[in-house]
Amino acid sequence: MIHSFKGAQNVLSLLSPQQQQQLLESGKTIKLVAHQTLFSKGEPATHFYLVKKGQLKIFRITPAGDEKVFNLFTPDSWIAEMAMFMPNPSYPMNAQSEVASEVLAVKRETLLGIIDNCPTLARALLGLMSTKIFSLVNNVDKLTFINASQRFVLHLGHLYQMQTGDEGKIKLQQPKHVLASQLNITPETFSRILRKLKSQQLIEEKGDTILLLDIEKLCAEVELTSDIFTR
Known part of the structure; x- marks a missing residue:
């Protein structure tokens, strides 16, 4: 069944x-x-x-x-x-x-x-x-009032709270081009964000998994508070 x-x-x-x-x-x-x-x-x-x-x-x-x-x-x-x-x-x-x-x-x-x-x-x-309506209103706020890097890190925080498993590991739910579209980020900008965060040794990327190397510094880099990753 x-x-x-x-x-x-x-x-x-x-x-x-x-x-x-x-x-x-x-x-x-x-x-x-x-x-x-x-x-x-x-x-x-x-x-x-x-x-x-x-x-x-x-x-x-x-x-x-x-x-x-x-x-x-x-x-x-x-x-x-x-x-x-x-x-x-x-x-x-x-x-x-x-x-x-x-x-x-x-x-x-x-x-x-x-x-x-x-x-x-x-x-x-x-x-x-x-x-669902409340959630959609929140999504409009996120897409309107915060920048692309903040939207991506907020999304990582949401996935981190929803998923259980190894600390510091996040499994992306969609291909990157779909995720970029959902976050209203162009593919080129999305790639630049990933490259920048990886070059700063804040995250690592392994297939569809994101490794959080330093949550405090990651959030500081995009001017967010680290409590978005609290489970």
């Missing part, structure tokens, strides 16, 4: 085991070849999707014609579930497979029917939506 409802910020984690099973059993499997479009921005949002195999990205095309990737989805990730609650739902972004992939498509009506029959679930959903 797929364990796909974990995570405090997942709408579907609020469902009971029986409701979760109902969703899974109602879905239809879709196979995608590499670089195949799952849905496009503006299309009616009739389904949401569980990634079973492969990897998909959600992205938008900027007015300049550049592709801005907002997130990558790997197996056990849900895509577009929040769009199901819009009055006249349409997909706010494009979704495309990065490699040969397989998803489970679940109808919007199935999820709404479950919620309509469970007032307790509806109240929990409102609480989760409020938390």
Whole structure:
């Protein structure tokens, strides 16, 4: 059985085991070849999707014609579930497979029917939506009022607090080009930030892992307080 409802910020984690099973059993499997479009921005949002195999990205095309990737989805990730609650739902972004992939498509009506029959679930959903809105407001603040180096170090602090394991080690959750896009940093600037912090012996980079060599000096370098790394 797929364990796909974990995570405090997942709408579907609020469902009971029986409701979760109902969703899974109602879905239809879709196979995608590499670089195949799952849905496009503006299309009616009739389904949401569980990634079973492969990897998909959600992205938008900027007015300049550049592709801005907002997130990558790997197996056990849900895509577009929040769009199901819009009055006249349409997909706010494009979704495309990065490699040969397989998803489970679940109808919007199935999820709404479950919620309509469970007032307790509806109240929990409102609480989760409020938390997400608060988080988005905080993200806007970070993108607006702090510089690129500070955004990167703040992100490291967030990951450090969320992850458990060896002290001083942080595993990045996305490829660097996706992370740069999420932090509103150009790839070139992101590379310069990494080079500078490494040359100052504040961090080391090993694949998708960042080693924190001196948290106090790292935070001082970007004018942040070291309590952002407190677990």
